[in-house]
Each structure stands twice: as structure tokens, then as C-alpha cells.
Amino acid sequence: MRILVVNVNTTQSMTDSIGRQASAVASPGTEIVALTPLFGADSCEGNYESYLAAIAVMETVRAYTEPFDAVIQAGYGEHGREGLQELLDVPVVDITDAAASTAMFLGHKYSVVTTLDRAVPLIEDRLELGGLDARCASVRASGLGVLELEEDPARAVAAIVDQAEQAVTQDKAEVIVLGCGGMAGLDAAVRERAGVPVVDGVAAAVTIAEGLVRQGLTTSKVRTYATPRPKKFKNWPPA
Amino acid sequence: MRILVVNVNTTQSMTDSIGRQASAVASPGTEIVALTPLFGADSCEGNYESYLAAIAVMETVRAYTEPFDAVIQAGYGEHGREGLQELLDVPVVDITDAAASTAMFLGHKYSVVTTLDRAVPLIEDRLELGGLDARCASVRASGLGVLELEEDPARAVAAIVDQAEQAVTQDKAEVIVLGCGGMAGLDAAVRERAGVPVVDGVAAAVTIAEGLVRQGLTTSKVRTYATPRPKKFKNWPPA
Amino acid sequence: MRILVVNVNTTQSMTDSIGRQASAVASPGTEIVALTPLFGADSCEGNYESYLAAIAVMETVRAYTEPFDAVIQAGYGEHGREGLQELLDVPVVDITDAAASTAMFLGHKYSVVTTLDRAVPLIEDRLELGGLDARCASVRASGLGVLELEEDPARAVAAIVDQAEQAVTQDKAEVIVLGCGGMAGLDAAVRERAGVPVVDGVAAAVTIAEGLVRQGLTTSKVRTYATPRPKKFKNWPPA
Amino acid sequence: MRILVVNVNTTQSMTDSIGRQASAVASPGTEIVALTPLFGADSCEGNYESYLAAIAVMETVRAYTEPFDAVIQAGYGEHGREGLQELLDVPVVDITDAAASTAMFLGHKYSVVTTLDRAVPLIEDRLELGGLDARCASVRASGLGVLELEEDPARAVAAIVDQAEQAVTQDKAEVIVLGCGGMAGLDAAVRERAGVPVVDGVAAAVTIAEGLVRQGLTTSKVRTYATPRPKKFKNWPPA
Amino acid sequence: MRILVVNVNTTQSMTDSIGRQASAVASPGTEIVALTPLFGADSCEGNYESYLAAIAVMETVRAYTEPFDAVIQAGYGEHGREGLQELLDVPVVDITDAAASTAMFLGHKYSVVTTLDRAVPLIEDRLELGGLDARCASVRASGLGVLELEEDPARAVAAIVDQAEQAVTQDKAEVIVLGCGGMAGLDAAVRERAGVPVVDGVAAAVTIAEGLVRQGLTTSKVRTYATPRPKKFKNWPPA
């Protein structure tokens, strides 16, 4: 089985990190292919970059010429999953949904710890649209930008643990979700210090995607995610 | 006051029609500038085109070099408004929100009549995100594609009226919203036959945008719609 | 176009202030007629006075003998709008709804700052009934009574700004709504100090009412706001 | 114990009928005093009459000079309960809330059968405000006006049973609530034919009011229902 | 009329206390029979004991051979009420629902003060399922275990009052519900010190059960609470 794991920003080192996290949890026989978008911003920290990433991820997957069995969109709280689902028959798993869905099996309420405060409403909106917000205790910001996570992982862990502890004591979270694709790989360190289960979306998405494939399940094509109708395009895709 | 009214598809005749509808309701002294996206699909009837339109509308507005006082995104139920709000200080009004908001002043519940069934969930999602769904009785599909509306307006009116009547009798709607930018100009004909107020999003958006400008109100920059942070872009914008 | 702006209390100076605020934002050609209820309390700060105001506003509008194009009910969070909508075909705009609806175009979440704590649940209830509460971050009390606003505007501004700042930092509001008709005219001063858009309901209602009239839209008469059935009245209206 | 049961319309025969229904279920030692409002409409079938009734019920209770232990507002889905709660320390029970609350002890979902279709949204709104709508399957109209119920009880029972059966089979209701004070006394006949528990709001309210009094419970005065602040009134109360 | 009041734990002194509280509020002519479950834990402070209590209460009621008119399940936030409703035609009143329903007649919002923090989510879940959570401001823990309540009532009152005061000032509760069957009898002391109405579930349930019986109302048998279908049981009931 081959699973495409698509980063939402154009920072190659982050794609590499996401790929490593995915491979670490993948079953024997699963090939992880980590892709960097063909165009876009070096990090997504708001709607403009996120909308750009949405279409970049779609075009990047369309440009991939080998067969594959599932796609993971590896940005937390980003736009675009619905478009991928229209374009593909194979399962599409967004790490936002994967992590929330996973967390709900482990505790009564979960909190998300993300990067900047400005990303919080985007994540809240995506969880609401995904129908996964009823058991979300809070979405909290660590105050670190996406690229800062990579620059200083120890500082990142400390900032995330700090918010995780507040989520547990004040918001009554019982599980913590790492709310950024760039946090892939920090889950073990956070879990050790926070004393509650910590879910990484990339790892969660890999096991869910594998499970869907093994069950022979594919994206429903009857309505919302029906294949796009034929269109005439102007100036698209870019040369 | 100058208001940009941006179509979401690349069909120029539809931009023209939207522009005429906007101009018809605009106050003396308001200049309507109708724009066609620089790239994209000739109609938006699903998530793929809609996400493409989202970024196309943003780039089109960014490429507009004259001053303006407000922007109207003239696609019903499409993605992207939040990105525009980040990029701009002036008010951004999406016709989805404008029409729903207007309908709520006229009746206890409203229904939206749109084009194809596959567009219904997109509209429902946008209304939910906008916090404007509590008084929405239903979103109904006329069964006509976007471009078919223009080809045969009489047939379009008949199909919309048919759904409007069902919305009133079965779903208990008291107001009808025309759920497609391409329906601009059909409101009078539908209103006459449906016996209830009929709201066109383009007209509604123009009066709302004018009102916001007259009150000196601008997009809040403290959190969700804060100006994007500086980024490095790869292969973007397209040549 | 003539718009009736009806105060909910019987304090004439407050009617005057509301009228000035309305006139300041009205378009050329719009005549604002500010009315004081024929009976009622000198301020509304609870359900008893508010219910009395509801029926007083209706009787005051019924007693107005000149033609008019729209009515604005200029009390924040008060009862009665639905009754006016039954009695009239022209649009009825309550400043509670107008301000909330306007705020939602400017930010992801808004907070209302009102007078006394006891008014908070009334406002919450009206926003819930109006279907406008989903994006309301909080309703906060400044601690000042309605008539105190007029007595010491500088103190009023300070108290409102204090709550506005807490709404932004603690409740994550991005826009502030002035939650009392008696705050009309304070918006500029609050906006300057709070650093976020500040919406005054009277101003918002005027632009919305004008917009509805220009679009030729009227109150739906098919169900909830159908004209009252003929009744026999006992001891009503009062001599 | 003395309980005031206040009709919302000025039709004395309906007050008498409500009083009989209340007395039939009252405990030994409970005195039921049925009151007709001092002013208002002969039936309430919409917001205008309902708002008038709200204030009329309050003034009627204020004018009652003997001591009493609880008040029942005997109109289904009408405005005004919150005002009574402000004015009084003793418990106030609205039959809308009493019936819904009672029905929820008897089945998973309940439906309300009321008079005219135009009353349905008022009832839905009151149930929503009362926090009692989550287990409401539907509010249905029998198509009969308030005064028609009294004129032809057999026809009323047939129309109510017809809607009750549809509520059970289509809306999955397990309990039926009689949604009009004027239906007091029809519960036995409807119950016999509908095959499910049928709740009459007047009877329910009497047992609830008695229970509150026996427990020594009174209306909370800390916030929403705090005693009204002193006001200056203009032209009120009417001579 | 005979009402069974069934404790959920096997501590006889707690059954006695619940029985006394029930008898104190019961009408003349009502016989209270307080039952201790045939099996189970000496206190319920989590899901395992609560599920065990659910089935123990059912078997205990099934084993009761005398006629009775209603059953009260006297555990706060415990499982099992729906099963009792299936087994019986007479009304079943859970003290969780009874107290919440009663509190809603007395104030705009109520809070529950219970024992341990771990019980809070169970109570929240039961209120949500019962459709009684919309007006719940908060569920707070006193930090005392169930059996500690009996050991030191003065300490219990102090801990409950402390949380009640925070509920009123911080969560905007207007009424307090005692969230444990073991708190029966503490309501007067808490009420005196908290300054708001305090509802004890056992007392509330008795008056509600009596009211249902007096109205001739029984559990609906059309769907959710239909009598169980015939089954073959293995190793059940226990010897």
C-alpha cells in the first residue's frame, strides 16, 4: 500500500520530518511518500496561506503520476480537504480530523495545542465543519510560529507542555492533540511530561488511512465529494 | 465610494450581469467595479473550483491597483472570504452572508434555493461557519447548473419558484434567498410568483457594504483576520 | 424615505440622542423621525419595563399617522420586535439584531457591552432567538445604569472600554457592540481606545433599514409575522 | 395554599374552564383563583396580542390584593413570564414550561399540538428560551383558532388527535402536549384515542406550583429576575 | 399512593436519610418506601459502580412484590433510568432530572454542586441526554466523596456553599442543585448561606412523582420505553 503524505507548506525539512513520523508508525508493507507542494508559502499561519495551500496540495496530488491508495493532508486546521475528496476515489485523511477522532477514543474531552493565537479560529472552524468539536475542550496557542518549532524543539516542547497542563487543569481536557504538522515527532516528549495521552495527527492519520484501505473503503461519490464536473479553465494550471 | 464586486468564475457575461445588479441598487456616488478572476473555472459547482476561486479572487483583488472602499465576493457558498479579510482593511462582504443576514430581518426562517444538489452541503457549511444557519429552514437545489441559469432565464425562474414554494409550504421558510451569483437579476420575477420576500445576495451585499463604509467600519485586525505574516513564497504568484 | 426610530423608554433626551445618531449616518434623502413611547418607564433595565416598552412601542407606531418606510426599535435586547413585524408591512429593524449582524461582517466573534448585569440574560436571550448568537463571544456589563450613561459620558466610555478590552483579551472578541440605545454616539470614543471596530446599533440599523427599502424588501407575511387576526379588545387601547 | 391561575385572554368562559381544570387536579387545601386579565384581546393568536397579554397579566396580578403562594400563567407559548418572575418572590409557572417539563418525564420525545400554524414559531421560540426544546419532536397546528376550541370540543378533539397521531408516527413523539390554555379539559379524550400520554399544561402547572411551594422554593432574585429597579412611569398604569 | 425511592448504593444509612427527606416533603396519604439495592457498591463515584447500580436498581424494583404508583431513582447523575422506564408502566423519576427541571422554574440558569470531580462528566452527560443542559451554568465538585458527606455534614455544607458561591458569581448560576443523593437534607443549611434557591433532587422528585400520579400520567410505551421483548437469559438473575 502506498500513502501520499502531503505537507501544506513548502519547507522541505518539514516535509522530511512529517515523512519520518509517518514512516515510523506505518505497517510493514506500507510505503510512505512525503510530498512538498509545488507552490505556496514556507509556512501556513493564516487563511491566505492556507487557501493557497489548499489548491497547491490538490495540484501537487494531481501531478503525482504513480498509483497510490490514500492521501494524508498534513496541515493542522488548513483548508482544502473537501477538494481532494472530490478529485480522488481513494480515502483522504486530514490530520486535523484524524487527531480529533483519535483523541475521542481516549478521553471524554480533548484540547488542541497549536502554534499562534491567530490559528486558533481556523482550527475551531475546521473542527466544527468536521463535526468533531463537541468533545473539544479548547484550542490553545503555544505562541510559537510554525518554523520556530523546528528551530528549537526543546523550547517547543516546553511551550506545548505548558499549554497542555492548563488545558487539563482549567479546560478539563483529558487528551492533548498536537495542533501543527510541524509538531510531528514531539508527541513522546510532551506525553512524558503532560501525564495524559498525546495525539500526533500525522501518526493518527497513517493508521486511519491504512485501516480504511484494509477495509476496502473509499470516498463516497454520491453528493458532496462527487467528481468535479467538466470545466473550462482560464490560466490554470500555471505554466 | 468604490466597491469591487468580484465574480468567482471566469465567465465574463456573468461578471457583467453581477455588475449590473450591483449598480442597480447602489447609491448615487457609489462606483461599482465588477471584476472577473485572473484565473479559474468558467463556473464553480464544487469544492475544487471553489477553492481555486478562493485564491483567484484574492490574487485578482491584490492585482487591482486603484483605491477602493469595500469588496464583495459574488459567489454563493464559496470558499475564501476569510483570506480576503486578512489581506484587506476595508470591509469584505460575501454574498452568502449578506443574503442570509438580510433574510433574517424579513422573516423567522429563510430558505436558500441554489443550483445543483452537490452545492447544497457547501452552502450549509458556509452558513454554519458564518453563524447564520440557526434560522435557515433549508437549502434546496433547483437542479440547474450555473451556466444554465443564463442560457434560459425563464426556465431558471420556474425551477427556482418551484423550490421556493416547497420551501415555504414544507420547510416553513418565510423568505427565499437566491443561492447563486448567477441568479442576480431574477429576484423580481421570483418574488412576484413566490409571494414571499426574495433576497438577492449581490444587491444585499452592496447595501451592506455601503452601510459599513458610511459607518466608518473596517475589518478587525486583532486576531482571525490579522494581516498575513511575511512569508517566502515558492512559484507564486504564477507568472 | 422616512424611517421611524422609536426609543423604548420615555426619556426625551435619550430619544433626541438616538435621533441625532440616526440622522448622522442617514443618506441624503432619508428623513429620520425619532419617537418617544406614549407610555412606559424612563429607562428599561429589566423584563417588566421591557415588556411594557414592547407594547408601548407598538401603540406609538400605530398612533403615528404619516406614511413611513421602515421602523427601527432603538432598545438593546428588548422585547417586542415580533409584534411590530406583525403590525407592519414595511421593514422593522431592532438595533440588537442590526448591531450583531453588522459585527459579524467585521470579525470572527463579537462581544456586547451593555449597562447592568441584570440585562445580560435578556440580551443573550434575544440574540439566541434572533439566531445571531453563534458568533457572540460574550455579553458584558459595564455596571452603569441606562440614565447614568447620559449623565457622565466620559465615565461611560471608560467603563465600556474597560469591558471591551477584557472581551478582546479574555473572550477573544474581535468586534465590540454597544449594547444600549443610550450609548448612541459613544462609538467613536470607544473605538479609538479599544483598538477594534465598535458597532453602534442605531447607526447600523439605519443603514440596514435604508438598504432593505432600496431593495424593495418588506416583512414576510406568510406565517410568523402575518397581520394579526381581528380581535375584540377589552379596555384597550387606554383612553 | 392559594394559587393564582391567570388566563391570557379576556374571554371569561375560557378563564372558567381553566379554573375548573386547575381545581380538578389541585390537592385538598389548595385554593385556585382564576383571573381574567384587566385588559387585552379575546384570544391570543400572535405576537401583538401576546405582548399585550404579557403586560396585562402582570398588571392583573399586581392589582390582586390578597396574599397568594404561586402564580400560573395559563397561555401556551405566550410572552411575559420573565416579567412576572421579576415582580414576584413566589414561584411563577408558565403552562408552556410546565407541560414540556412534565412530558419529558414520560417519554424520550414529545410533540406539542396547538391551534393555528402562525402560533407554532412563538411556541418554538418559548421552548428554546426555556431550554426545553431539546426533546421536542415537533410543534404541530390543529388549524383551529383559540375560540373554536370551545365552540365545538368534539371537532377540537378530532383535529388534535389527528395531529397527535402524525406526531407519533412521523415525528417520533412519545408524548403529546396540548398546546393551548383553551384545550384544558380535553386531555382525557385525546389520551384515550391517541394511545400515548397526553399532558395538559394547566394541570401540570398546578402540581408543579404546589410542589415548589411545599419545598419552600421561591424565585431566585440574584440576577435575571431581580426585583425591578425604581422607575418613573409616564401614562402608566392606565386610568 | 405508594412511591418507591431507590438508593443507588448499598449503604443503608444513606437509604434511611433519603427516605427521611422523601417523607418530609410527601403529601398526606403518600407512603414512601425507601429501598437499598440487592447488590452493588457502598457508594457510586464513577461509571463502573454506576452501571452496576443501574442493573441493581432494576432488579431490586423487579423483586419488590407489593403494588406501587411511582419509582424514584435516588442517585445523582447515575445510569439506568431508561431501563426502569422500560420495565414499568408507572412513572419513573430520576433525581438528576427532577432537580434540574425544578431549578429551571426558579432562575434563568442553575448549577449543580456534586461530590468528586470525576463525577462531573457523568452528570453533564446525563443532563445532556435528558435534554436539561441548556440552562445549566456549570457542574462543580465539592471535592468530598459520597460517604464523607454523611461523616461530617458541617464540612459538607461548607464545601457545597463555597462552590455554590463561585457558581453564582463566576458561572452566573441563579439556582443551586445538590448533585448527590447523599446530600439529601442539607438543602436548608446551604440555602440559608448561599442566598439563592437550593434544590434537593429527592424532595423535587417526590413532588413531581406525586404530581404525575395525580394527573393519571404514565410512562409512554410506544417506542423508547416499550416493554422489553421476551429474551432467554443466561446466568441471570444471580441466584
Add this chain to the structure above:
Amino acid sequence: MRILVVNVNTTQSMTDSIGRQASAVASPGTEIVALTPLFGADSCEGNYESYLAAIAVMETVRAYTEPFDAVIQAGYGEHGREGLQELLDVPVVDITDAAASTAMFLGHKYSVVTTLDRAVPLIEDRLELGGLDARCASVRASGLGVLELEEDPARAVAAIVDQAEQAVTQDKAEVIVLGCGGMAGLDAAVRERAGVPVVDGVAAAVTIAEGLVRQGLTTSKVRTYATPRPKKFKNWPPA
């Protein structure tokens, strides 16, 4: 890895069927142990049996003496999962949650097709409590009892497909969930005829449980699912 899959009824052939379905989807290296409860009813079709099953499943797992890595509760819409989560550190996956969670990755809305109409509210309640109901279009009954499924699989498939088709066309479901553990193994046949993805809860639960184990995730012990406190038990467990 060893996963316990626990049937909720005492019909051994159904345990066998569930075990086969689980084994078919399990990864190499996963051992499926299918358990029949030590006591209980031969089928669960209502709350009484379901509550009995809840405690039976817990006692059965407690009596299992070998090590294991996860537990699957293989009854659809049944009580008890929270108790298992308290008793265990390893992940607990209920097929109700597993199937809903899986379906949400495949379409915008899903419907559940279950056995009898009386089971529908139980399932709706469990989905609501699990926070998985927002994207549930409907829960529909096939009209067949649990044991009838096994007796005549062809008839079962036909009845399920019939409801699935109505769910798609009328309720706008895009994915179908088989709402009974006894339907394990019918998914392929239903999928072929219904034209949309069909999710079987047992298969879904196995892949999810495996994924949780592979990620090293365990049940959170900080609050709701903390290990039960020590108790004195009377007459329990049964001899």
C-alpha cells in the same frame, strides 16, 4: 497484539460471526479473541438488556486472565463503554463510535441502519454522548430483530439496502453504517447494492484499536476514566 472482541449478547453463534469479521480485517500478528458475556440476554434490543450487557461485558473482561492490548465492545448503541474505560488502561473501542468515526472520513453525512425502531433512540443517544452525531443524517430501522439477521441473511441484506437507499435519497446520507453487531459480514453485500460506502463497526473497530496500540496510546486516566476508587461490594460479583 491481542484484541478482545466482546459480544454484548449471549448468543454464541453471533460471537463467532463477530470474531470472524474481526479476524478477517486484522493485521498479521494480531490475535482476535472473541468473548461471549458470562451472563445476560440472547439479544439486546432495549435498555434493560443493554444495561445488563454493560455490566456483563465489564465482568467478562475482568474475568479474562490473559494479557491483552485493546478491547472492542461489539454491540451497536449499547451502554457500558465508559465503565470499561475506567477499568482498563488499554484502549477501549466501541463499535458504535468506531463506525461513526470511520464513516465521517468517507462522506459529509452518514446514516445508521439498525434493527428495530425501538433501538433508534438508544443509538441516537450514544452518538450524541460520543460527540459523533453532528454529521449523522439519520438512524433508520430495518424492522428486523437481532436474531432474525442471522436466520435469513438475504432478507436482512434486502431490508438494510432498502433503508440505505432511503437514507441516501431522502436524508442525504453519503455513507451507510451497519447499526448492529449482528450485521457483521453483511457489509460487502450491502455496499454492492447501495452504491455508497458501507461501514461495519467490528471491522472499523479492529483497525482503530490496532492503530491506537501501534501509536502507544492508552486511555486517559486523569478524570472521567480514572481507575475506580476502592469500594465495598454487597452480593457482587455473583457466585
